[in-house]
Amino acid sequence: MLRMISTRVATSVVTLFLAAFFVFFAVQALPGDVAEQLLGQNATEEAVATLREQLGLDTNVWVRFLEWLGNAVTGDFGTSLVSGASVSSTLWTAFSHSLLIAVPAIVVGITVSLLLGILAGARRGTGTDSGVSVLSLIAMSIPEFVVATLLVLALAIAIPVFPSVVLEGPDATFGDLLPAIVLPCITLVVAMGAYIIRAMRSSTIDGLATEYATTATLKGVPRRRVLWRHVAPSAVLPVLPVVSINVAWLLGGVVVVESVFNYPGLGKLMIDSVSTRDLPVLQAIAVLSAVVYVTVNLLADLLALAADPRQRTLHQPRRRRSTPTPVPQEDLR
């Protein structure tokens, strides 16, 4: 058990290292270097050379990679080429703003969609089921910027309850942003919920058709309890990967949604950095997204371990086919 967890954690660390490696060298492989880009086309050779020296660009690329990696591990991503401010502080501000919309969206979105999925599956073929299924199909097929725009039309312009865009920049306070997070949150919930609902619905239907669900019903367990105690824990397992992909996508900066609402989060920071060619910031964002993806997937794996006792023994050698597990000998002797 412990060995399995440590293996997964170790794999995650290796994945992160590889991600950092590729990000760094992809940026190095771009034509021209930072110094040339900063000074523009009319810069003199000497000026470029001086700046290279200042930025340390003339040292060996491997040395720079290790240095950058070492600093990155301690949370230092260098300074922004545009503003001169520390990359990590810019990044954390933007990330915390993103979290402000992502976390409520995740919590509400996952809970509501899992419940709706279970409900639709349990009431298969009824009005509830068709209602939920049709709505989630619609939500699936509309791009999130349309959803965002429609929400703005409805809840910011027709009935002005929430602000349509954020007017404050990156240094907005928590209080400033609070009323503005509602619409982006709803957009995100709609965008990610549909997939989870559909996965959970079919998984619940399969779960209710299993022999153990029938057995539980026939030993007199009330239907509701069969659903929650017997079916749901196993039915959620195949949905976990869907959930983790959605969560990672959401945390990794929902570029479109943040742009629509002019929300000063990670996605917006990324777009701004691309347009100003602020490479250290871009590198940092890429690494941060990798961290988020890897962590979320790791969490999903560990959750699956917790929910499914069978997976904990999966490291045992696979039998050619599923014969019943042999009797533990010590009990018989």
Next chain:
Amino acid sequence: MSETTTARVEGLTVSYRAGEQRVVVAEDVSFQLHRGRTLGLVGESGSGKSTVARTLLGHLREGSTVDRGTVTVFDDDVFSLPAERLRKLRGGTVALVSQNAGHALTPSMRVGAQIREALAVHGLPCGDDRIVELLRLVRLPSPETLGRRYPHELSGGQQQRVAIAMAVATDPQILVLDEPTTALDVVTQAAVLALVSDLREQLGMAVLIVSHDLGVVSAVADEVLVLRSGREVEHGSTQQVLSAPREEYTRELIAAAPRIHGVPVPDGRDLETDLILRCTDVDIRYTRAPQLAVSGFDLEVRRGETVAIVGESGSGKSTIAAALAGLADVERGDASLWSADGTRHDLLGPAGRRPVDVRRSVQLVFQNADLALNPRRTVGDAIARPLKVFGRAKGRQEPRASVERLLTEVGLGPEFADRLPAQLSGGQRQRVGIARALAAEPTLLIADEITTALDVSVQADVLALLDDLRTRRALSCLFISHDLAVVRSVADRIVVMKDGRVVESAPTTSLFENPRHPYTRTLLDAVVEPGHTELPSSDVDARVITLDSNAALLDLGGGHRVRADEGVLTSS
């Protein structure tokens, strides 16, 4: 209704809708259950026996309806009970044990919690001591701690015992057992059946046991009801139905059951002497497993000979099949295969690295034919594949002709070539599996539990086919099974295995006449067959038979060899 009657089924007709038609699952079935007595419901798959049994719990498969008739438990008509009373009836008055406990227990709940729940939902005391008491009642090992385990941590027999504990927890008046032993090996089956008998006496329940095997039913039932296509064929006391069956169908069912008691031992055949397979001192270990799956395995197979490997699940018998087919790694030892022209081949490497000819020479038939055939390919395609891969038939016409010949040979007929596996019955699919293996013209055919998933009547046909093939084709066959009674009619020699070691190896005749190893005798005792009602005790599967790891195989002459463990030399 007499005093002891607990349930009455009258004129029950159940059907479901398939497209425009209504398919009748059960028609005009009537019977009664009495306190302290057991009724056996016997029939092949598709006879509607499970459907009928489950109506006692007011349960129908989705889409099915009761067209006529009533099911009355005590004074209640089950199908007109309000929801809450029906829930109380299920598990409270009538309890069910279903076929495969591995599927019937919820994988995410500890077994103790599942038993506790059965008590709690009926408002009964469900303290730890009650759980332990129940686990002890069904004779599970270490009842104090077993409740903390998950279903997948138990063996098949233990899972079925948990399912029985769960069913009898509420002291139900009626216990319905739906094929309770079909997924178990013989020794465990005997133990579970004995347990059911004991519990019926102890708790005074009425028992309904459903099975395709008359042997199973006759071991525990007082009364037998034979069903065919949803209709009653014969109904009477077990004694009377078995000894003087009125209907031809019942006679067929009785004849199909493999027997070992009171039938003559088959005579040995004279065989050619050239050896085609020899294994010496083979050790097999699954990757990183602490114990060997098979150790020191010796085997010789001659041309035209059928050798059966018999043992319980976990005895390593299927591992040997996998190793010889190149699907499991051999740690140590030698295995050689001789082809018809006398060339020797090494049989140890993985299948991917074997020369084509060696791969062709060893063919497997799998236990579960519905999983072993590609559902999207026609039967003809499946059989033509080895013909093409091994270059046995070229061009367009030739494979087709060979496929038709093979299909006829396994008793199906050319018209089956265009069908899909889903359109065939279990027995027909298994015949296709055999035809596919034969298509490669193997030197050695490995049949891995090929009749385990089949009804007794179908099993008899498949066994007859194998017997026919071995005489007609001079085929060498390794037949793997958990049941000595099954291999009796097809095997020339039998190898009995336990815990990865050979405990006894003898020609079929001497093994049945003079079984020497205590484990072989346990296996023989555990065979249930129509009319043989003495069961071994209900803890027979936990009986200690220790294998001495240093014991050697003793040669008793005439090819009879036995492992010199405790209890071998002291008795006859």
